[in-house]
Amino acid sequence: MGLDYENDGALHAKLIEDVLSQYPDKAAKRRKKHLSVATSKDEAGGEDKGLSECDVKSNIKSIPGVMTIRGCAYAGSKGVVWGPVKDMVHISHGPVGCGQYSWSQRRNYYVGTTGIDTFVTMQFTSDFQEKDIVFGGDKKLEKIIDEIEDLFPLSGGISVQSECPIGLIGDDIEAVSRKKAKEHEKTIVPVRCEGFRGVSQSLGHHIANDAIRDWVFDKDDVAFESGPYDVNVVGDYNIGGDAWASRILLEEIGLRVVGNWSGDATLAEIERAPKAKLNLIHCYRSMNYICRHMEEKYGIAWMEYNFFGPSQIEASLRNIAKHFGPEIEEKTEKVIAKYRPLVDAVIAKYQPRLEGRTVMLYVGGLRPRHVITAYEDLAMVIVGTGYEFAHNDDYQRTGHYVKNGTLIYDDVTGYELEKFIEGIRPDLVGSGIKEKYPVQKMGIPFRQMHSWDYSGPYHGYDGFAIFARDMDLAINNPVWGLYRAPWKKMKDAPLRAVAAE
Amino acid sequence: MGLDYENDGALHAKLIEDVLSQYPDKAAKRRKKHLSVATSKDEAGGEDKGLSECDVKSNIKSIPGVMTIRGCAYAGSKGVVWGPVKDMVHISHGPVGCGQYSWSQRRNYYVGTTGIDTFVTMQFTSDFQEKDIVFGGDKKLEKIIDEIEDLFPLSGGISVQSECPIGLIGDDIEAVSRKKAKEHEKTIVPVRCEGFRGVSQSLGHHIANDAIRDWVFDKDDVAFESGPYDVNVVGDYNIGGDAWASRILLEEIGLRVVGNWSGDATLAEIERAPKAKLNLIHCYRSMNYICRHMEEKYGIAWMEYNFFGPSQIEASLRNIAKHFGPEIEEKTEKVIAKYRPLVDAVIAKYQPRLEGRTVMLYVGGLRPRHVITAYEDLAMVIVGTGYEFAHNDDYQRTGHYVKNGTLIYDDVTGYELEKFIEGIRPDLVGSGIKEKYPVQKMGIPFRQMHSWDYSGPYHGYDGFAIFARDMDLAINNPVWGLYRAPWKKMKDAPLRAVAAE
């Protein structure tokens, strides 16, 4: 599968120009570096060759008064990396706001008894009051840890996720964590992910990775019998069951998934990770740090993969299998063959309804590139894509995915995104909840590509069937037929006098 | 317990006079016979002495254009007697109206898997069309019986409940029933309860009783090992679980309830009834016919009892026990003693909230008399009562219950009832759904005394606690404090200018 098409690079360049012309000079200069049009044609199978002009400037701090959709370090640590570790209690340490705001924003599915041995969808905060700010919160943190031990004795451990004030008031959460870990004989992980650190959630990922390295690895003797086909899946947060759909495939080709970071994960899975044979990394952006560390320290190789859509699934499975040799490779071919009729059926059903429909993406993590081929497997066309908080290596990786002329935007503002959408008027926008309602009000179908809009999984073969159905439901819903762009509507509407039947 | 009070007979006589003065002479003369004031003081424990003027004229046909709340023979048979027999399919035979109207109007609770072996809350009709009227419905009935056998093989039998047209078009449902009963080896009971027969649902009861006699008894060899303490509870329809609450008590005093007619009953319970030692009759009106028949034919004694409120429960239990001798009598005293603390607790809690509150009743069956003492056990006062479809023997039985001066009304019209309520303005009216909303709109608390208003049971000790709570909830709900009689409201309302706080 795959698709050959080229986007209208000239139009896209013009759109960038238009957008920039509205800014004051200084801001225009700054924003210009974040916007680009892909110019070199993608060569299928090319390994290292990125798009020359795809390296937009990225990971640069946001501009005050120009709201983007980025989060903060706390979001990266608590919201992304640590939050899904299901048998730990994660304390949002500081005032109540951060924890309440972010509660249940991500659909990290899990198996377990919530409130007994599992805590993902619960929310814990130290709810700082003025006195805690003035006199410091360490004593309170100690009490809270004791309370949690008392209320939730079956929790596997605790993490302390620092909010902004912690970094300012001189609290020593590391000392508290060490003391209480000893007292309760439990893992307690202090994380210095105050929101003012870094330029987006991205630094929070890094800090969270480092906390795993410093406060989890090599702490206890891990009783774990490792085998030759043990792999860790790293950076799959099990949104809508993604990790489960992926695990099925990996096990079918003969591997043993001994850890899934961090969707549906236990602390034990993280502790034993260094005993695995290979790290399979899904979300490169949020978890590459710990993989690099494990490679350095324990000699564990790591490999990226992509389980969105059959083309990438097949390529990734084969790539993974190659690492383990002929026996696994053989099984892999059988698995691929087994699912082909399913894939054919899905494509036969949905391609006629989706072919040639254009898509703009704006998401975080790896999705701005990874999902592209899944759309193309359905003969859809990606006209633009961009990341919320990518680094340059993300954009280099993107080059392999995008076609010539594709519009690329980094850390885009609401204004820019709206102008691009208005200029291109794609058939579908895939982005986040913040963009959902403005885009829909423009009369353009939308899917949330962080949370799968309460659907999912989208990984694996099963996920592809769901993905295809969801895109069809979004694009072909009859309400779009009722709808005209509101700024055009007022002229001829309302309601010409049509004779009643 | 019990209560000594006298009602304002003069006021009540005046109300009757006022009401009658509004009628044309002929109608006034007819209606006069249905309205009365009890004049002789009730003597506690008096066995046979009814109230001399309590024998209002009753069981007389209704007047066209003067709607009462009476039903018809079909209502008495299908709605009351046969409908609750849970393992039978009861076909409302004729057009769709009757069955659909009456569907789930009574809350006959049961245990069983609806649609598999139990059918009480389902509704079956032959849904006559014009052609069935013209050409007769016997063929259709045969097909329907076959379909039911096919769809519901675990049904224990079928009854055919005739609607009005059946009696006019000359169908021979008896022949169909005989034929199909033989064919399917199942009990099939034709019931000639066309709505035009009789003056109320009462004749339907009689017809339904006769159908049991003619189409169920003595049909098969009943394999049943009878014992010395076997009793049938007859005429308890298990509204809100009443029969269950009664059975607990009877079993506690050492009896075995081998049949409960017809709440939660199976066909087998009816078939084996002639093997019991005693028939305990709750709803005298609807089931006395079959008890008299069993007395005549099988020599089974029958006895009325009353399980509403502790005074009557105790008296009834002792009366029943006397029939079985010292052993049962001893147990009975233990049971009464066991429950006394519960009774005391209920009365201690609710009497202060209910004492002296006045009640008017208008119900069917036995309740216009039987529930009186339950109210009096809570120190409440019955100022008026009446029956929908009573016969003279009902009113004679009522004499033992009511106090001097109590207003008595038979088959009352909406107009009369409203005038009485307006004149007396009781603290509570207990009647049916048809009366509920007009009475409430008068600003008077109301409870449904047919269906227990989705509550219950009211029988037995447990039922007394629920009864007391329900009356308290109805009378003491704060909304009555907000409410003034609407015809008075408009004068001083709306809404004097009251300064806001």
Place this chain on the structure above:
Amino acid sequence: MVRILRKIKSAAVNPLKSSQPLGAAFAFLGVEGAMPLFHGSQGCTSFALVLFVRHFKEAIPLQTTAMDEVATILGGADHLEEAILNLKTRTKPKLIGVCTTALVETRGEDCASDIANVKLKHAEELAGTEVVLANTPDFGGAIEEGWAKAVAAMIEGITRSGARTRQPKKIAILPGCNLTVADVEHLRDMVESFGLKPVILPDVSGSLDGTVPDRWVTTTYGGTSVEEIRELGTAAQCIVIGEHMRHPAKTLHGLTGVPYAVFQSLTGLKAVDRFVSLLSAVSGAAVPARVRRRRAQLEDALLDGHFHFGGKRIAIAAEPDQLYQLATFFTGMGCEIAAAVTTTDMSKILQKVPADWVQIGDLGDLEVLAAGADLLVTHSHGRQASRRLGIPLMRVGFPIFDRLGSQHKLTILYRGTRDLIFDVANIFQANQHAPTPEALDPFRKREMPDELRSSPLTRH
């Protein structure tokens, strides 16, 4: 092309349908000072009354000729006469609406002449009271037919015939029986906002709307007045809502020449746009800001809601026009009609239902056909099928006795469509189930839908 499937069984198991006289009585209840009178045994009246009361939670005027055994043999004319006279004397109604039942229709009584005789014999006594007759045997039609017959009977019996001077702002509206009290209120408000003067027949919003009257009344209070019915012929335009009201509109047209427009549904953006356009054209007035605003709110609801509807499978059992109204609403939001069951095959609207087939049948049929659906849509008696199938139930139609406020739900025009979207989307949201790892095997999952297709009622 939708196929209309005949009844599967001779029996009705858990019938969907209520019978005709009830529909006729319901329509008479929408007239001020009216008293519906069932001509039959008193049981029918008592039962129907209870059902009305349970549905509306109001005092309902309904009377009976109380046919007894003797009358059944000798004929009911005397009972009818006595009932009419007693009613006149005691409650002084402005309208007595006679609805026949199976009993007198089976006897083949000529109630029309009976009534004509009564009127003749007691002309003076009955002055100020109209008596009209709807022939509504229980063994034909259902609520829609009864409702429409009663309206046609009132127009035939009361409306002054002949060409009249048209009042340009006066609009006659004949709503179907599937409109709630809130719908009728809202409809009037909408029409008035164009400066038009609607006369709605029947108007249940006045009579069954949950108010507390300021005095004890034994007939209906509120509703269309007899005088308004008499003067219907001066309307500039008649608007009909629901296919079943075409016949009364034709009757009016035949008598008085008032032109009519039929709206088969007023639910959904397009249908309402058409209606609003007509009002704008008839009145010559621009669409008021308030209406435009509601339209914008509906647009937003369509956007917010469509997401929850897409791909959902809906099983509906309702009278024909309500079936059409709801089925088009659901398919307009991206749903599929998994099952459509209705009461009778007499309505032309069935041909337009956006489904592969429409089954004439009962709730037993619905229960079989709905297996695997995401939502059941029918009246309160669908609650057991809902429980057995594990599929949520949206209550519509008649009767709804186990919820409060069903008459205050809006289902038409921009706002009613919006409310429907919210209601349904919230049912879906309340019944969402997260996947489990076990449910994810793609092959197993795809075999499931068929397995689901069995229920306690499917064994034929």
Place this chain on the structure above:
Amino acid sequence: MVRILRKIKSAAVNPLKSSQPLGAAFAFLGVEGAMPLFHGSQGCTSFALVLFVRHFKEAIPLQTTAMDEVATILGGADHLEEAILNLKTRTKPKLIGVCTTALVETRGEDCASDIANVKLKHAEELAGTEVVLANTPDFGGAIEEGWAKAVAAMIEGITRSGARTRQPKKIAILPGCNLTVADVEHLRDMVESFGLKPVILPDVSGSLDGTVPDRWVTTTYGGTSVEEIRELGTAAQCIVIGEHMRHPAKTLHGLTGVPYAVFQSLTGLKAVDRFVSLLSAVSGAAVPARVRRRRAQLEDALLDGHFHFGGKRIAIAAEPDQLYQLATFFTGMGCEIAAAVTTTDMSKILQKVPADWVQIGDLGDLEVLAAGADLLVTHSHGRQASRRLGIPLMRVGFPIFDRLGSQHKLTILYRGTRDLIFDVANIFQANQHAPTPEALDPFRKREMPDELRSSPLTRH
């Protein structure tokens, strides 16, 4: 006398509370052409924005000063200045509402002077744009406090002070944050029906009401205009809804002398009667027929509904004024408040809550205290407690992200009270359980309530 119980734990487990800046931003969103600006790291803004969007399902304008590590060390004044100027240039708002967050408040920044400096320095540039400040550290108060502070800040910063000529028909209304969009719309309609001219501050009905604007706008569209805020002092009367709005009303009174009346709740027949009386007195107009009719409909709903409420045990967790509003509603219908949990002990209204005690706490506390109740009443995060306890949940307050149309639910005045009655009665009806023979043993039954009082969270 109600006892106010202090927090049980140091931790908050499933917090009930949202923090102050969100409340302030919410209030600013009720002003036309406004842009709320969080002064802090961009994460707060992003998170709060997402939560707003999930609740309202609308595009929400919200901006950030994007404090980074350097600004955290050196101070945020430059970021604040840059943000204000960028906003002014790009979106030309009529109002920038600065809400401080924990970050700048912990640093002890003097944002008031910072803003004064910016205004001074860029007076010309900023002409036509008001900038007001609400000091709303996350570590104090909750939504109510933030909302009230923002309103007070707008009055202090914008309203022209000094005694003014009163316009006799003009009424200033300061609604609490517990009113929905539908409530505000309905409130305006009610006040206007007396011939009065309401100015509602904030007015979220214009800005968060689910319409589709006719052009792309980056600030709020709709809402109170800045000009209206400036001229608040000419109102004849100020009406306050909710105890937390007393402070802004006092502020207005202090600046301009406008008298105020506080309605702690507008839910329930008596409270609405008082409100209607006041409107009648102020306007000199009789109560319109439409309002009387709604009152009658409410009376009827009270009758139909009370039966379902009597004796039910209700567990509520909400902000103080909403807790009072709902608790009085429920006890007025015959319920008992089994548990009352609220966010802070700062409100005087807590003394009036009709319960034995009010617990300051979280949803973890609610889950413990609600065991055995018939209904949970709190925001969407109560859904898990509801499932674990097997007690149905009625969603109120903020956030409600898993249902559509929550802003279109009416909760005040005659109609809103009626709707609440229907909603709750229907929840009860949907959750009725028939007794089983086993459940009937009177003694066993009476021992059960205590056994029920255990939950996963009670082990302390």
